[in-house]
Amino acid sequence: MLESLTALLQVALYAGLLSASGSVFARATLLPRHDDAEYLAQIMRRGAALMLIASPLSAGVLVLRLGGELDEPTLSAVFLSSSGAALALHVTGALLLLTASSDDSVVMLLSYAILPLLGFAFSGHAAGIGPVEGAVAVAHVSMAAWWLASLFYLRRGCEQWQFDRLVSAVTRFSSLAFILTGVLVIGGLVLILILVDFSKDPWLTPYGWILGAKLCVVAVLLTLAGYNRRRLTPRLLQGDASAVQALRATIGAELLLIAAVLTITSILTTYTSPHD
């Protein structure tokens, strides 16, 4: 029961963290107009609020899973450890993002957004190996955050914007996505190479099965993203307005697939370990 709750809180934490930090990255790179910047700020605040609820609750559930005693070994394991460092970064970053003013510069917002992501350099499977591996995890998750928030932004564009404005936003997104999702994929592959011991038949372990399931969903997601880039974006550039509905539908599907990836990742990190 407590493990299921941990996995659920982990999904909420990932969703909050990625949408809050990703909104800032999307704002910095996609150069939205004022009302769209306000929409991204809304996502940022909702994500930060979700993070602010999920992160301390996760720590509370962790205390319960360790026996529920508020003694010195338990408290120092949860709070004076790498898990505690990640918790502090999540909470501080979430508070800064939640209370960020519309007057704050993009540089300031970026520094707030990076803070909770740095938690992955302290806690998690990669961080358990070393700081370099933790840094790869931070880069990987940062790119995922940008992608998620950018998709929210483009979905709003499909619903509300004039055609020319949408075409311009999609063009900008496509040029950046090629590089940033490339970093995301390469980062993910590097993490697999770092974490998985291929000499021990990893695909026969629970960690291997769940990782395999995640890779399958990611493959479908990347195929869909490729379809958007190679088919729908050229149709939009040629002035085909019917492509807007198709784009909206595929972006919706991409968002659901990202939700599935986050859920599988939370199961992967809660129930299994590559070090078993």
Place this chain on the structure above:
Amino acid sequence: MSMDRTCAALLLALALMQPAFEAAAHTTLESSTPPSGATLEQSPPVIEMKFHQPINLTSVVVVAAGKAGRKLDFTPRASAAVFQLPDPQLRPGRNEITWKGLSKDGHVVTGSLVFEIKPREAKAPDA
């Protein structure tokens, strides 16, 4: 499918996942001195536990046959790969020591050691 229904499906999936992965519980103890399963004549002065990776040990409890659980002291009280349980005062009979901790990658890790204490029978005096 609406977002609410998607969330409900996720919740159900997570709840159903638990039994399937219970077997994947993380046991990272590499060895102990004396080794688990050992039969000893008396309680050892110290038990050493060696883990594959550093962990933060949070509790160690010994349950002797017919007795309530008793907490054992351990050192160090920080992240480490080797811990010592000084003077565990194991009782005659079966003693199960269960430990719990937090691994460096954030997993709750648990496990147990079993020791049998069989005091040597006093020699019958020569007739």
